[in-house]
Amino acid sequence: MRLTIKQWIQVLLSLGVATWIFWFLYKDISFSELSDVIQETSLAWLGLSILVSIFGFWLRAWRWSLLIDAGEHQKTSSLRTFWALMVGYLANLIVPRAGEVARCGVLKKTEGIDMGRLIGTVLMERTIDLLFMLFSIFLAFFIERRLFTSLFSELVSVETVIEKLSNALPIFIGGLVITIIFVRFISKKYKHKNFFKKLRHFIRNLVQGVSSLCKVKNQFGFWASSIAIWVSYYLTMYAVALAIPATASLSPSAVLMVMVMGSIGMTAPVQGGIGTFHALVAFILIRYGLSEDQGKIFAAIIHGSQVLTIIALGMVALAIFFKITAKQKPKTS
Template sequence: MRLNKKQWIQVLLSLGVAVWIFWFLYKDVKFQSLLDALRETSFTLIGLSILVSLLGFYLRAWRWKLLIEASENASVSTGRTFVALMIGYLANLLVPRAGEVARCGVLAKTENSQMGKLFGTVLLERTFDLFFMLLTVFLAFVLERELFSRLLSELISLETLYQKVSGLIPLLIGGFSVFVIFIYLVFQKYRDAGIVKKIRHFIRDMLTGLLSLKDVKNQLGFWSSSTAIWITYYLTMLLVALAIPSTASLSLSSVLMVMVMGSIGMVAPVQGGIGTFHALVAFILMAYGLSDEEGKIFAVIIHSSQVLTIVGFGLISLGVFFKITAVKASKSL
């Protein structure tokens, strides 16, 4: 995936913001404190957390395979979707949100799949991820409602937020309506132009991918894997919490709240959630009585273990991808 000058500037700006947030958070944390914490950390549990996270990646690859097969009526191996997925995660560490396009591009080359349909299945995946994330947030709210309510009231005024949002609703509806009408008129005027035909074809394929859920034969597998993916996220967080003495006494519901805050931090448009993940995880751990330093050390340990896992398996997957494409190229000669 090639980036133009403007995109490179955006990437460098987001990386600069991420690095600045990370530096600001950790400028007062002594390196010796991190080394002391690592000496007391159970690397057996850290290793188990990595294995669990890899299981989550595999389940995500398998779930994607179900959607692709429903969209294209063609068989796809889970190994190929896993390779594409890990390369996508690796791309996200370099360019925020590039991973979704990257993994579709990888699978399009290795499986000769249609890019539009693949992107549609990814959008559907992300829709369900958002749905399960909201369910997780709701569960955390129910289990930790007192802490949740207190933190929310400290951060924002609910009454002020409601007033601002309600005042913007008419403007948002009007602006969206004008945008839809404008796009419709442009498409009507230039419907026979080559670029418009390509866009229409891509959108049609994307909608086919989005609607592929109803054609998934293994509905039980799809829904159970979607649930299991979030369970692996939780178990990964729990195992790391148990591995570090300062967080080993956290309750199960407290770990769930930490996971929720970490998930929100990963949504930020910076490379790999750098900085934002650490800030939110450290913030919530301080609410549970940990010191500022202990919260930041926990955040850097779990984030680093996941980043190293993605880099390692992402590079291996990249090698596998180059080998597959080289074999395909040699056969076509």
């Protein structure tokens, strides 16, 4: 994937922001303090957390293959989707949000599936993940409503949010109407141009991918794996909490809150959630009685172990991808 100068500037800017947040968080923590906590960390629990996270990656790849094969007479290899997914995760560590396109590109070259349809399935997959994240937030709110309410009131002014939304709504509606009119005008005037023919073909495949959920044959498997993916996130977090003495006594509901805050941090447009993940996880752990340093070190250990796992699997996936593309020509869709 080649980047334009503008894209490189965006990448470097996001990396700079992530690096600055990370440095600001950890500038007062000595290496010896971090080393002492790592030495006290249970390698058995930490290893288990990595195994659970890898199982979660596999579930995500298997679920993706269900969407890809929906309404088709083909069978996409779950192993191929797994390696494509890991390349995508690796790409996210370099360029924020590039992983979704990267994994689609890998599968297009190895399986010959149309790019538009693959992107459509990823959009549907991400929509489902967003719904589950919102459900996790709601569950955390229900269980830890006192803490959640106090945090929300400290971080967000409800009146300000409502005022800004009401002011922006007319502009949004007006812009949407103008955009629709402009797109219809351009598409009618230039509908016979080759570019627009390709664009219409891409959009048709995109819609087909988005609508693939209705055509999934194994609906139970799809929804069960969707639940299991988020359970794996939780168990990964819990295993790391048990591995570190300072967090071993955290309650299940506290770990849920940590997972929710970490998930929100991972949505920030920076490489791999660097900095934002650490800040939000440390912030919530302080609320559960941990010191600031203990919260930051916990965030560094769980994030670091996950990043190293992604790098290792991503490099293996890249090697396999190059081997496959070197030995065979991509299939045609």
